[in-house]
Amino acid sequence: MRTIRVNASRSYNILVGSGLLGSIDRLARPFCAGRSVVLVSDDNVAPLYGEAVRERLEQAGARVLSYTVPHGEHSKCIAEYERLLEFMCVNHISRSDVMAALGGGVVGDLTGFAAATYQRGIGYIQIPTSLLAAVDSSVGGKTAVNLEHGKNQAGCFHQPLAVLCDTDFLNTLPEEEYRCGSAEVIKYAVIGDSVFFDSLLLQPIREQTEYVIEKCVAMKRDLVARDEFDRGDRMLLNLGHTFGHAVEACSGYTVLHGQAVAMGMAAVSRAAEKMGVCEKGTAKAVETILTQYGLPTETDYPLDDMLEAALSDKKSDGSTVRLIVPERIGRCRIEPVTPAQLREWMKAGGVK
Numbered sequence: 442m443r444t445i446r447v448n449a450s451r452s453y454n455i456l457v458g459s460g461l462l463g464s465i466d467r468l469a470r471p472f473c474a475g476r477s478v479v480l481v482s483d484d485n486v487a488p489l490y491g492e493a494v495r496e497r498l499e500q501a502g503a504r505v506l507s508y509t510v511p512h513g514e515h516s517k518c519i520a521e522y523e524r525l526l527e528f529m530c531v532n533h534i535s536r537s538d539v540m541a542a543l544g545g546g547v548v549g550d551l552t553g554f555a556a557a558t559y560q561r562g563i564g565y566i567q568i569p570t571s572l573l574a575a576v577d578s579s580v581g582g583k584t585a586v587n588l589e590h591g592k593n594q595a596g597c598f599h600q601p602l603a604v605l606c607d608t609d610f611l612n613t614l615p616e617e618e619y620r621c622g623s624a625e626v627i628k629y630a631v632i633g634d635s636v637f638f639d640s641l642l643l644q645p646i647r648e649q650t651e652y653v654i655e656k657c658v659a660m661k662r663d664l665v666a667r668d669e670f671d672r673g674d675r676m677l678l679n680l681g682h683t684f685g686h687a688v689e690a691c692s693g694y695t696v697l698h699g700q701a702v703a704m705g706m707a708a709v710s711r712a713a714e715k716m717g718v719c720e721k722g723t724a725k726a727v728e729t730i731l732t733q734y735g736l737p738t739e740t741d742y743p744l745d746d747m748l749e750a751a752l753s754d755k756k757s758d759g760s761t762v763r764l765i766v767p768e769r770i771g772r773c774r775i776e777p778v779t780p781a782q783l784r785e786w787m788k789a790g791g792v793k
Contacts, residue, residue, distance in 0.1 A: 442456055442457065442458030442461065443456070443457045443458060443651060443655045444456055444457075445457070445655060445658050445659055445662055446662075447580065447581075447600070447662045447665060447666070448662075448666050449581075449582060449600050449665055449666065449669045450582075450598075450600060450669060451582075451600040451601075451602075453600060453601055453602055453603050453604070454603055454604075455579075455580060455603075455604040455606065455658055455662075456468060456603070456604065456605050456606060457575070457606045457608065457651055457654050457655055457658070458606075458607070458608060458651065459607065459608050459609050459651070460607065460609060461605055461606065461607035461608075461609075462490070462493060462494070462497065462607045462609065462610075463497075465494060465497035465498065465501070465568075465605060466497040466498070466500035466501040467501070468603070468605055469497070469498060469501045469503075469541075469566060469603070469605070470501040470502060472539055472564060472566060472602045472603065473498055473501045473502060473503035473539060473566075474501055474502035474503065475502055475503075476503055476504070476537060476538045476539055477503065477504045477505075477506060477532070477533075477534055477535075477538040477539075478498050478503040478504070478505050478506070478538065478539050478540065478541055479506050479508055479525075479528075479529055479532075479534060479538070479539075479540045479541070480494060480495055480498065480505050480506065480507045480508065480540075480541045480543060481508045481509075481510070481525065481540060481541065481542055481543065481544070481548055481551065481552040481555075482507070482508075482509055482510075482542075482543040482544050482548060483509060483510050483511065483512040483513075483516065483544050483545075483547065483548055484509055484510070484511055484512055485512040485544075486512075486543060486544045486545075486548070486570050487507070487509045487543070489613055490543060490570065490610065491507060491509070491543065494541070494543055494568065495507060498541065506528075506532050506534075508525060508528055510525075510547075510548065510551065512547070513547065513694075514547060514587070514689070514694040514698070515694060516547055516548075516551065517547045517550055517551050517585075517586050517587050518586055518587055518588075519586055519588065519595065521551060521586075522551060522554060522555060522586050525551065525552075525555045526555055526558075526559055529555070529559055534559070534560075534563070535560070535563075536560045536561075536562075536563055537563075538563060539556075539563060539564040539565055539566065539602065540552050540555065540556045540563065540564070540565040540566070541565065541566045541567075541568060542565060542566070542567050542568060542569075542579075543568045543570060544568075544569075544570050544571070544574070545569065545570060545571035545573060545574045545578075545618070546571065546573050546574050546577075546578035546579075546698065548574075549567055549569065549574050549578050549579050549584075550578065550583070550584055550585050550586065550593075550596070551586060552565055552584075553565060553567075553582070553583075553584030553599055553601070554584040554585055554586055554595070554596055554597070554599075556584070556599060557584050557597050557598075557599030558597070562599065564601075564602045565599075565601055565602065566601055566602050566603050566604075566605065567579035567580075567601045567603070567604040567605070568604075568605050568606075568607075569604065569606050569610070570610040570611075570614070571610075571611075571614055571618055571621075571622055572611055572614065572618070572619055572621075572622025572623065572625075572626070572646070572654075573618070573621050573622035573624075573625050573698065573699055574622075575606045575608075575611070575622070575654050575658075576622060576625050576626055576629070576653070576654055576657035576658065576661075577625045577657065577661065577678075579601070579604050579606070580604060580658055580661050580662070580665070581600075581661055581664075581665045581669075581675075582598045582599050582600035582601065582665070582669070583596065583598060583671075584596050584597060584598070584599050585597075587694075590753055591690070591753045591754060592686050592689060592690065592754070598669065598670055598671075606654060608650050608651055608654065611650065616735075617697065618697070618699075619647075620699060620700075620734055620735045620736055621697050621698060621699020621700060622646075622699060623646055623699070623734040623735075623736065624681075624699035624700070624702045624703040624706070624731070624734070624736050625657070625699060625702065626641065626646055626653055626657055627641060627703075627706070627727075627730055627731065627734065627736075628678070628680050628681055628702060628706060629656070629657045629660050629661075630770070630771070631680060631706065631710075631727060631767055631770055631771070631773065632660070632677050632678070632680055632765075632771075632772075632773050633660055633677075633771060633772070633773075634656075634660070634771050635769070635770045635771030636771075637656060638726075638730070638770050638771065641653075641730060642729075642730055642733065646734075661678065664677065664678060676763055676765065676775055677765055677773050677775065679763070679765050680705075680706060680709070680765040680767070680773055681702040681703070681704075681705030681706035681707075681709060681765070682702060682705060682765070683705065683709070683751055683754060683762060683763075683764050683765070683783075684701075684704065684705030684708050684709060684740075684747070684751065684787065684790065684792070685698070685701035685702040685703075685704060685705030685706075686701070686705075686750070686751070686754050687705075687742075687746075687747045687748075687750035687751040687754070688700075688701040688704050688705065688740050688742060688747070689701045690750040690753070691742040691743075691746050691747060691750055692742070699736070700736060700737055703731045703736035703737055703738065704737050704738060704739065704740045706727055706731065707724070707727055707728050707731055707737075707738035707739070707790075708738075708740070708787070708790030708791055708792060709764065709765070709766060709767070709786070709790055710723055710724040710727040710728070710767050710790075711724045711728075711789065711790045711791055712766075712786045712787070712789035712790035713766045713767050713768075715789045716786075716789060718766055718767075718768060718776075719766070719767045719768045719769055720768070720769040723767055723769055723770060726770055727767070727770075739791060740791075740792065742792070743793070744784065744787055744788060744792045744793055747787055747792050748780070748783060748784050748787060751783060751787075752780055752783070760779065761777040761778060761779055762777070762778055762779075762780070762783050763775050763776070763777055764776045764777075764778050764783065764786060
């Protein structure tokens with residue numbers, strides 16, 4: 442088992458390893474003993490692991506209340522958030538109680554936002570079951586739900602009490618979801634580590650899972666420590682997300698997040714190279730590794746629709762959008778662009 446310490450407004454440990462499920466009672470006891478725990482999962486994950494996690498939390502001395510949402514991005518919404526809060530009210534959850542998110546990014550974001558806002562904030566534990574959640578969304582305290590006209594528009598920062606990442610959960614992850622997590626892993630390599638990038642080309646993520654999760658989490662830990670509230674360096678983690686969130690919105694969230702991020706990374710890399718911002722060959726390298734992991738590199742959504750969706754994204758401050766642009770593999774920068782410039786970036790990236 443590997444332990445990564447995150448130092449933020451609330452410091453906590455991220456535990457990564459095989460077989461952690463069997464130790465959840467011991468690992469969660471400091472947070473759960475003598476308290477009620479609202480265990481949130483989705484209808485894909487709950488049948489697989491819900492009962493086992495529930496039993497372990499009860500062995501830790503908790504009263505466990507299970508709450509299951511439909512799987513998919515559409516559950517990350519105000520209506521589901523409200524239903525979850527009402528469930529907690531009806532069951533007399535207090536400020537001393539805790540929540541536990543058992544699932545991927547949607548479950549983690551929804552649970553974290555509920556925990557952040559219920560009675561002005563209660564504690565929560567992240568138990569990620571997807572590669573995407575393990576390497577990215579379970580770490581750093583970003584919580585949110587989507588609104589009709591924008592992704593993650595209602596949210597706040599609320600650090601978890603702990604992140605318990607059992608890599609065995611990934612054994613039941615559908616291939617498509619594993620690929621989505623791979624997109625986030627590749628993102629970390631493009632942002633900050635060319636050696637890591639090369640290792641992903643030479644050895645599949647599945648063959649080095651613990652190392653890959655630890656590597657990504659450590660990179661995110663360092664960015665969060667420098668910029669917890671996403672005003673500076675932490676924004677580098679949005680590589681591929683400006684275009685990617687636009688793809689998700691244009692698709693009505695039928696395109697998965699990791700797929701959209703892959704399209705966004707490829708497009709912004711092509712644009713950066715055409716505009717002379719990054720080293721030649723960078724776009725080809727990004728497209729090659731994305732293709733190797735079965736991820737898409739092109740989008741057919743119209744330019745005008747993509748631009749409108751991107752300008753509604755929370756990364757816009759009204760006059761500019763903070764676009765994350767690669768300079769080479771292992772180094773990116775934050776590029777403020779106007780709406781007119783963003784249109785040119787999209788066109789240069791292949792959006793028509």
